[in-house]
Amino acid sequence: MDFDLTEDLQDIRRLARDFAETEVKPTVDADDKAHRFRPDLVKKMGELGFFGCAVPEEYGGNGMGFAALAILAEETARVWSSLRLAFAANLLGPAMTILRYGSEELKKKYVPPLVNADVFGCFALTEPNAGSDVAAMKTKAILDGDHYVLNGSKMWISYCTVADVGLVYAYTDPSRPVKGMSAFIVDMKSEGITNEAITEKLGNWGGPVGSITFENCRVPKENLLGKEGEGFVIAMKQLDDTRLASMAGALGVAQACLDASIEYCNQREQFGQLIGKYQMIQDQIAQMVVDINAARLMVYKVAFLKDKGRSCTLETSMAKLFAAETANKCADYAMKIYSAYGYSEEYPVARFFRDAKYYQIVEGTSNIQKTIVANDALGYRKANK
Numbered sequence: 001m002d003f004d005l006t007e008d009l010q011d012i013r014r015l016a017r018d019f020a021e022t023e024v025k026p027t028v029d030a031d032d033k034a035h036r037f038r039p040d041l042v043k044k045m046g047e048l049g050f051f052g053c054a055v056p057e058e059y060g061g062n063g064m065g066f067a068a069l070a071i072l073a074e075e076t077a078r079v080w081s082s083l084r085l086a087f088a089a090n091l092l093g094p095a096m097t098i099l100r101y102g103s104e105e106l107k108k109k110y111v112p113p114l115v116n117a118d119v120f121g122c123f124a125l126t127e128p129n130a131g132s133d134v135a136a137m138k139t140k141a142i143l144d145g146d147h148y149v150l151n152g153s154k155m156w157i158s159y160c161t162v163a164d165v166g167l168v169y170a171y172t173d174p175s176r177p178v179k180g181m182s183a184f185i186v187d188m189k190s191e192g193i194t195n196e197a198i199t200e201k202l203g204n205w206g207g208p209v210g211s212i213t214f215e216n217c218r219v220p221k222e223n224l225l226g227k228e229g230e231g232f233v234i235a236m237k238q239l240d241d242t243r244l245a246s247m248a249g250a251l252g253v254a255q256a257c258l259d260a261s262i263e264y265c266n267q268r269e270q271f272g273q274l275i276g277k278y279q280m281i282q283d284q285i286a287q288m289v290v291d292i293n294a295a296r297l298m299v300y301k302v303a304f305l306k307d308k309g310r311s312c313t314l315e316t317s318m319a320k321l322f323a324a325e326t327a328n329k330c331a332d333y334a335m336k337i338y339s340a341y342g343y344s345e346e347y348p349v350a351r352f353f354r355d356a357k358y359y360q361i362v363e364g365t366s367n368i369q370k371t372i373v374a375n376d377a378l379g380y381r382k383a384n385k
């Protein structure tokens with residue numbers, strides 16, 4: 001593994017940092033406190049090519065690859081975690097899954113507008129009673145002539161209230177757990193779809209999330225991805241992709257916590273000297289630096305393996321787990337370093353603390369990542385196929 005980023009990847013980091021610092025940072029506190037979704041910023045990211053990584057040029061992408069994507073997501077989350085959601089909602093959820101499993105017509109119709117952010121996307125696995133246990137979902141898609149008829153409800157779906165295109169999982173054969181699940185591309189403005197926003201939540205205040213109800217929603221037969229019954233396999237593959245954006249986001253939040261902590265350590269004095277001079281504070285800073293460096297190596301390794309087309313479910317689970325836990329450890333330490341000022345809304349540390357929690361939950365909780373790693377290590381179920 002090459003430990004140096006190429007010139008191109010270094011340029012991508014500069015581009016992303018410049019965008020985040022100049023376009024996002026000036027209003028981030030006000031936007032976040034107002035729980036404001038900023039479609040204009042997501043569209044700008046689309047124009048800059050942020051969602052074109054790993055997408056071939058013929059479908060509107062730039063083919064820059066997964067390493068570029070990880071860096072872009074990291075730098076975006078470093079300034080505003082909420083904005084990072086778009087990498088999963090537009091690119092790694094629907095667009096990438098259509099590229100992997102969709103017909104040529106679906107690719108041409110849906111991928112370019114998702115990549116340019118002319119439309120917004122979402123992916124819908126979770127239901128009120130099916131979180132970690134994805135296969136327990138109850139939503140059905142029953143074939144009726146040349147349409148599937150969707151009935152059921154999804155819960156905690158990022159971007160569903162603003163989405164035009166949804167990657168939706170449902171049972172085409174409810175009598176066959178796991179093997180009867182299928183995946184669809186759904187026009188989210190179709191008749192029979194209603195949304196409700198979840199407005200009272202701990203963090204990621206600028207990232208819309210909500211529930212979806214499907215009531216006799218008719219989806220054209222040709223919007224099936226892959227074959228009937230392949231939905232569970234498609235979902236696991238999709239999670240391998242979307243977890244890259246979430247681990248990179250966690251890394252960005254962790255880095256933001258460290259940056260803010262260093263700034264404060266060099267400005268706050270107690271007992272006549274900078275708090276950064278105290279050994280116990282230095283212990284916290286050192287742990288943050290080391291864990292962030294380790295998380296970055298793990299996250300970039302996943303991206304590089306994906307760029308080589310290698311199976312990396314195990315590395316993905318390890319990196320997602322470690323990056324999520326690192327974000328929370330760093331948010332906890334930053335809060336301790338800022339102390340009462342961290343507890344206030346005067347500094348961004350309270351926002352980092354709230355936003356970090358998200359990464360331990362989404363796309364497989366930290367427990368679920370541990371089960372994947374442990375089952376692999378114990379030889380019960382190999383993660384990489």
Ligand SMILES: Cc1cc2nc3c(=O)[nH]c(=O)nc-3n(C[C@H](O)[C@H](O)[C@H](O)COP(=O)(O)OP(=O)(O)OC[C@H]3O[C@@H](n4cnc5c(N)ncnc54)[C@H](O)[C@@H]3O)c2cc1C
Binds near residue numbers: 124155156358365366
């Ligand atoms: C802000 C936000 C955005 C989200 N966005 C999306 C989205 O866009 N699309 C989507 O489909 N979903 C989304 N989700 C849902 C998310 O993926 C689920 O919340 C997650 O998979 C966990 O499910 P759950 O919350 O129902 O927890 P549960 O599955 O009920 O788990 C509860 C607890 O039990 C533990 N647990 C469960 N099973 C096991 C096990 N086998 N071994 C050990 N421990 C276990 C869990 O780790 C957890 O601690 C989002 C959630 C949030 C909070």
